[in-house]
């Protein structure tokens with residue numbers, strides 16, 4: 301809606317209109333980007349929006365990988381809603397990713413395949429998938445979590461080493477540069 305106001309006695313049409321930012325929910329006339337049919341403040345709000353969108357893409361992919369794995373493990377046409385609900389509950393209550401749950405399934409794979417064949421006798425209804433999920437929780441999740449933490453620590457120490465390397469390299473570069481400029485100050489001590 302165009303507003304009219306006076307400027308040095310002239311009437312000026314202002315196109316700035318009050319809209320609500322999808323990200324922070326604040327309604328104002330600040331400039332906004334339109335993406336996915338949503339209006340979002342430029343700057344921090346847009347950065348946050350993009351970050352969350354990216355996280356969602358990754359999470360959907362991880363969920364889809366986990367879903368496929370469970371389906372194949374049990375030779376099932378689909379994973380019943382009851383099992384899906386439990387998986388979501390595990391993820392939320394432990395604040396972990398679907399990727400970590402998939403890692404746990406892979407770590408417990410031998411045990412799971414034995415359990416499915418010899419104990420569940422290849423039944424693959426919601427009850428059976430649920431029991432196998434308990435095996436995954438007991439035999440895979442802690443190990444998967446430990447491995448993830450170790451990987452994170454390794455990554456951090458690699459980054460620290462890389463930073464150290466760049467600092468050393470930077471000092472050397474400065475030293476060489478000094479020599480190239482025929483700085484005689486080194487000989488004046």
Ligand SMILES: [Zn+2]
Nearest residue numbers: 321324341345
């Ligand atoms: Zn905003």
